[in-house]
Amino acid sequence: MSSTSFSDWLQARVEQTETVLDQSLPPVSQEPARLHEAMRYSVLGGGKRVRAALVYAAGEAALQGKPMAAAQLKALELAAAAVELIHAYSLVHDDLPCMDDDKLRRGRPTTHVQFDEACAMLAGDALQPLAFELLAQMPIAPALIVQAITQLAQAAGSAGMAGGQAIDCESVGIALDRDQLQEMHSMKTGAMLQASVLLGGIVAGASSTVRNGLEEYAQAVGLAFQVVDDILDVTADTATLGKTAGKDAADNKPTYVSILGMDGSRELLGALNEQAQLALRPLGPAAARLMQLADYIVGRNH
């Protein structure tokens, strides 16, 4: 690992991701202009880029100290952009009136408020295949590309993100127990966080030991991410969050805080972070950025 501080490293990854996304999204000068504008509005200029950072950090971990080839770097950039495209599309659809009906996202009007519902839906619909197109462009062995695409497709589909979303929709006002809540979140949020980590590993040619470590790490971090989200929904204000605070409680949605209480949630968080750090032990110093990312995810305030 280089001596760059974590916050400088993260900032550099955020900017790198923004640049690649900007170059990968179709320009507004090209028809259909309004759709392209909505796609760019939904993706660019915001977001913590945690998923992209996980791709880069996992790639670094998988290399185990070997220098990164230019083609591997390019592939990591495309994979990082791909997971952010899927994440962005899911937010656009999730904010629609027929879903969460949210007006505010990243401190700005949501896509359907800024444009219109049809345009927002189509923007999301078009972002999804773009993610697969970017993976198909990675300058690495085609067999690895196919592995990466399978990973992303499964994480985005009915056994992953879209499936978790569906359970979430159906569970409004229903008392889920802790296992059901965990299952829902591991699909809705965890699957894509896990895919981000595994994509980084696939691109960098991770050994099976490294892959196992990455998988275990990703599971713990994915869950931790959601526990933090639930805590912040209660403790943070709308301005800090950039989205409507207190919304889960108002919607009568089950959360970790509603099931475990605030203290219980914070305890779980500590345990999950420890689990994530432990999983990385076999990977040695190359996993330092992943360790810092787990601390960052657990400690974030928005």
Next chain:
Amino acid sequence: MSSTSFSDWLQARVEQTETVLDQSLPPVSQEPARLHEAMRYSVLGGGKRVRAALVYAAGEAALQGKPMAAAQLKALELAAAAVELIHAYSLVHDDLPCMDDDKLRRGRPTTHVQFDEACAMLAGDALQPLAFELLAQMPIAPALIVQAITQLAQAAGSAGMAGGQAIDCESVGIALDRDQLQEMHSMKTGAMLQASVLLGGIVAGASSTVRNGLEEYAQAVGLAFQVVDDILDVTADTATLGKTAGKDAADNKPTYVSILGMDGSRELLGALNEQAQLALRPLGPAAARLMQLADYIVGRNH
């Protein structure tokens, strides 16, 4: 080509596609059950499967009389299912209230009427990655899989189907000229029909001569498909169509019939079929099913 009649051949492809789709879609016994039910409802038990048939026929044409290997057949089956999944998802989203607000599809209530809007949107969202997952499973050279995925992603995205959908949405009540209408349709419907043909070619390892012929054929057939749709919207009744007839005129949408008149549209249709048949000449007798499919598309009454 075997001596099987075209209608028997087509019927066999429809059944084959239905079987592969049924096996590829997640079972209702698996959670999230309601989402899986909505996905299956949206895909199975209907549809002309024209896109799937194009995949099979193009594969046969590309083989140029060579026997089809079991792996190639399996790959064609997966590719045929993939294009039908993308097509089905696009219909589900297109029927939503924020888009065309249609209540009837293939003679049954549309997915959002049968389930609800959120469920329909998520079913569409989950069908899309499943299509890419199926392509990634094809038992052919990974480099060909990557080509196929690029093709499908571009056809489904903002330069293809979703883009054409967006132009369509924005052009309600606006007088498009013939070039603009053609551009819109070549994206909205043509791109996926073309991708179906090209996927068949890719899977069967088409030579560049064959690919050129397939591309030219696909362009003509894609356009012809839309002209027929526009004619049927005027001449057929709702029962025959299985969807609401006369809807384009009622929505004040520009169509070939509104721009060229009925006679002009029928003339264009004849010219496009001729163009499609001519494009296949260099491919010889292996292209017989594709020729018959063009005749079928031009002559269909629903």
